Every structure is written in C-alpha cells, then in structure tokens.
Amino acid sequence: MTALVIRNLSVRLRKGPPLLRRVSLDLAPGEVRGLVGESGAGKSMIGKAVLGILPPSVEITGGEILLEGTDLLRLPPADRRRRIGASCALIPQDPLTALNPSHRIGPQITDRLVDILGWTRRNADARARELLAEVQIPDPDRVMRSYPHELSGGMRQRILIASAFAAEPRLIVADEPTTALDVTVQKQILKLIAGMQARHGTAILFVTHDLGVVSKVCQRLSVLYSGMVVEDARVADFFRAPRHPYSAALLAATPKYTDPTAGLNPVPDAVIEAVRAEVAAFDREVAHG
Amino acid sequence: MADLYEVQNLRLSLADMTAKPLLGAAPRIEILKGLTFTIPKGAAVGIVGGSGSGKSTLGRALVRLLEPSGGAIRFGGTDLTHLSDAALRPLRRRFQMIFQDPLSSLNPRHRVGTIIAEPLRLHGFDGIPARVARALDQVGLPQSFAARYPHELSGGQRQRVGIARAIALEPDFILADEIVSGLDVSSQAQVLNLLERLVKDLGLTLAFISHDLSVIRRLCQHTIVLYQGTIVENRPTPDLFCEPRADYTRELLSAIPLPDPNQPWG
Structure with missing residues (x-):
C-alpha cells in the first residue's frame, strides 16, 4: 500500500490568502521525495500538515491526507494524534533548538517511547543505545548522559535522526535537516539518513531548497511555487530535462563548482510572471467553482 | 599590483568561557594559528573552511572588530594590529x-534611508540624501525603499540594503561574511551578480x-582554505579547483552535492 497520498490539499491563512493550492503527491513505502521551492513556497507547510503541527494561524480548507490508506483529516483529533505519533516522525532543521537544553539526551530520545507508545524504560533505553550506535555515535552511554551543549552540531543532528527512527515510523518528514551544517558534515548526515532509510524501509518527505541534495537522496521530487506543485518528476528525468520553465530556471540558478560559467543565474522576470499568471488563473478557477 | 592587506603570522586567541573556573581567568583557545x-588591491579573495575553522574570526580581525594576539595586519601600509579604537575610527x-544575517544587522526601528545615512553622518560626509539615493540606485532598489522598514523587505532586498550601507562610504575594502547563505538560489544569484558588478565598477x-x-x-x-586555524591552501581559484593540493580541499570539493544524479558521491 502507498505510504502516503496527499490529494488536493488546500491550506490558507485563516480568512487570508491560500498557502497550499490543491497539492497532490504520493509516496511509496521506502521512497524519498524531495519538496523544493523558494522560501514561502509551502514546502515545510506540507510536512507540517501531514504531521498535524500546522500553526494555529492557518487552516486546512480541503483535500485528503491518506496515511497507509487512512484519511488523517477525517479522524477525530485524539485518534489522529495517536495515529501520527505511532507511525510518523520529524527530523527538524535546527538540532540545537529541537533539543531541550536543560535535559540530558537519553530521556529526550526515550520519553516518547515510554509515555506515548507504552514501552518499558528498560526497553526504551536499550533501543536508544542501539540507535545511537547505528548513527555511528561513539560511546552511546556517555552521550545519553550528556546535555545538548556538550555535543557538536553534527552529533546533535545524528541524535535527532536516531530519535526519529526510534519507533520504526512508516513516514519521516525531514525539514531541511542539513541546512545548518557545513558541507563535509552535511555529506556524512545525508549518507547516514540514506543508509538508515534503506535499512528501515522508511518513506521520507525531504524538504530542501538545495537541488544538489535532492539529486543525492531522492527518487522523486515536487517543485512548488506559491503553494502550487508546478512539477512532479522522477529525479533522473528532472535533472536531464525539467519540464516546467520555473523548475528549469531554479536548476539554472543552482551554482556548480565544476563549471564557473554555469549556475547563479537569477530566475528571469518573464518566468516569474508566467508562473504567477498560472497561480492567478488557478485562483480564478477555484473562485468560480 | 600593490597589496591592500599584508597579513603576517597572524595569531588570535579568545577566552574559552565554557572552561572558565569560578575564580580566575578563562583559559585561552588559539583560533588563528x-x-x-596578502590581498592584492582590486582582488576578490574567497575564504573558505568548515565551521570552527576560524574564517569568521579571520574576517573580524581584518576589519579590527577583534584584536590579534600576535603577528601583524597592515592595511594600505598602516599597521592596524594594535591600533586603539580612537585611532581606528577615521580608518573604519x-x-x-x-553581515550574514541582514535582519539582525539592520536596526528594526529605523527606515532603510536612515540605516544607510547613519554611518555617512558619523564619518562627517556632506550631501547625505544624494549619497543615500545613489547607494540605493547602485544596488538596484527603488528610491521609495528609503521609507521602508527592514521587516517589510525580502531577504534578498535586505541584503541589498546591507551592501548599500557599505558602499555608500566609498570604502577601499569590503568584507562579506556568509552574506548569501540564508537566501534562496535565485536571490543568491542576484545578490552575487550585484556584488560582482559593484566590485568591478x-x-x-x-x-x-x-x-x-x-x-x-x-x-x-584567489581562494584561501582554512582548516583548524591554519591556511592549508592559498592559490588562484581556477588552479585550486582544477588541482586541489591539500587533502582538506579535496574533501571539501568532493562533499559538495552537485545538482546531478550521476555525480559520483562515494
């Protein structure tokens, strides 16, 4: 069964403009899909809608989010939270703000297993140690007793990855998980996520603005502009020949160190105008039913 | 070509406050070793390195926001190394x-026009309104932006204001510290193209x-590669990219994810 199907998902600011415009996408079990676009395009918003953590200022106005066949939006809130808690997880962008600075690492990984999933403390501790070893953290026991500030950025991101995989989720939302890291650490972390993902067979929605990263870890991608999916493609096809002029322009803006003349071309005004006209036409169509 | 900056055996250490005993001085950590x-006049020099390599500390030493603990920095023949604040002021x-983050480096309570005018006033320039107008023009922002507040601008526009504030003073040298890392690829390209043109013009x-x-x-x-507070490579950029000599440079290059699924990335 498909891990995740999103159909015509619309989200808007309460009594305000739309933020997601009938977004549809699907994710096979064990597949990684990139969500790319400029800031404000709505890529993080999709992840938040799936995890049920949208800010109170926005509302879902239509559509379906099917998690392994169950429409999350039709479940009563308590059931929905339980369902998401048991089968989904988040790898956040900033590992420092995602960890509580005044608690040791161990409980921050195990509390969810104990409190929400009803594991025994002993089993949860053993699982945490096992996962910390799997994300190549030397001396897991010492790290579990450490506070976040005692660890480097790369170590903290490894801990959050271990924590995300702890309850064997079917779906992980990775929200720009390497943006705060430098390139050599980014490479280690991306390889780690890819390795964990392959071993555990987890589906991942991978939010990023870096097409270079997409080409390394994703099998498919959705390109967003202003909350609208302008292109849904297989990674191999996309990098050979992007279909939508906006996504082609985004690719042309991405710098390449191998070719100093390529990349760093701003998205041309004509392309922006054309894609804005598409969005406006879409809004008119919605307004007229 | 004459050198604008000559840096010799520059050392800089900072107090390690995480290891400070309750009483007594904190131990010093040597950041730049x-x-x-040298930086030739008219050149654009890249300073690259991982986090903690000392690249921002080096930048801050060059513009004397930090005082070196050893060595010498000469700027246009003047020794900046231990100049007092008062002696530095006319040079600044x-x-x-x-700066990297334009939102925290632009005063949120001031309009863009005031933000650009403030340093001009401090340095005793005349004809300030005309200079502000010209700076906005040079960075491609409409004159009406002088009346806006930083929070009303996009990330790329804010970074243009940061550039306008710097060039309005007609400086010889600009230090740009990670100025595009918070921007989307398209705004990144715009800001870099702008900077490239201004440096030339x-x-x-x-x-x-x-x-x-x-x-x-x-x-x-030119590109300087820093690793743990030392220079591991300093060469013309094309040579460095075609034939990296230092292991660390090779590691950095091979870690960059190119937008190409066929790139070997082992």
Missing part, C-alpha cells in the same frame, strides 16, 4: 563589512567568506 597572506570608513577589494565553494569559484580570483 599564524596566518600569512575604508574597510566595511556586510567601484574598484573595490573584496574578501568573501563562505562555506560554499561553488559561490567562491564564480566570484573570487
């Missing part, structure tokens, strides 16, 4: 800085700190 290099107009010398080698390749003629 004896750097020697000549070396300006553009105004005859500026530029030090461009970045962790992104792709950006440095495009913008800089």
